[in-house]
Amino acid sequence: MTEAVTPRLREMRWWDIDPVLELEKDLFPEDAWSRGMFWSELAHARGPEATRRYLVAVAGDRVVGYAGLATSGTASDSGSAAGADIQTIAVARDQQGTGLGGRLLTELLRAATDFECAEVMLECRVDNVRAQKLYERFGFEAIGFRRGYYQPGNVDALVMRLIDPATSVQGRTDTHG
Template sequence: MSGVVLRTMTGTDLPAVLRLEQGLFPEDAWSEEMLREELAEQPRTRHYVVAEAPGGDLVGYAGLAAAGGQADVQTIGVRADQRGGGIGAALLTELLDEAARRNSEAVFLEVRADNDGARRLYKRFGFDEVGVRKRYYQPSDVDAIVMCRKLRTRPPMGFTKESK
């Protein structure tokens, strides 16, 4: 990661994050309003971070929603010229750590079926493919692969059989 640091995303980061978002996801980029709404829920149910290079350039960002024992990776993006250097892994690690701090039992995400690099990263981090959302990404009609990683198991609920 060569000097890149992760820090909490703030409203002042939005112009740079939006430029990254539009460059990385031109067909289905989030709007400024969507990102502002996400940040408005931070830290209550959201956790957003940016990856900042020496000199202040933002080279990545990521967000998590967590409530009721479940967490969802909302987004992860790394500038194309910075891929392969561990930034995506560091961002994902931060999101998983935050999900654990919030006592989430599992973390879910959707990833484009045609995004092989991201799918490999998620599998490396223990995510399993658990479903498909047909034609989820619009306007390109690309399926989303739903993935899940269990963080902990629930304790047994209800009555248990006593041993004699």
């Protein structure tokens, strides 16, 4: 019997794009992101002007999950609070149900807090009940729909919002999210 390796989380880098794309195509075959989309996101994830935070979860030498957050504005821009959007969270099929999704989400919400975001938004397929339950456990609330958002298949997206992500992650140490 082999001992399960707890995946470690780290910043996504350009060399992670190929294994992330493999996972992306397995999990989201009909609407997978392209290599260019990941390159574009990572281009905004480093340096003093960074507006993105992307993570990978690695077990051994295998990428088993990834997640990304994009921010808009800053807390100091014309006095308005910054907002964030969860762009993606994905967990390899053999890692689903282990709490890895909750760990990735916790880190994205910490990043939103670091970016001084007042709220975090996301879209989730209306038929992805497992993801919706995860987001609800973190305090996200459904606020609307985007009709036909996911293509092909014309599947609606549930729009969810979390106000004050700092409150959601304070003291959060659970790994079963």
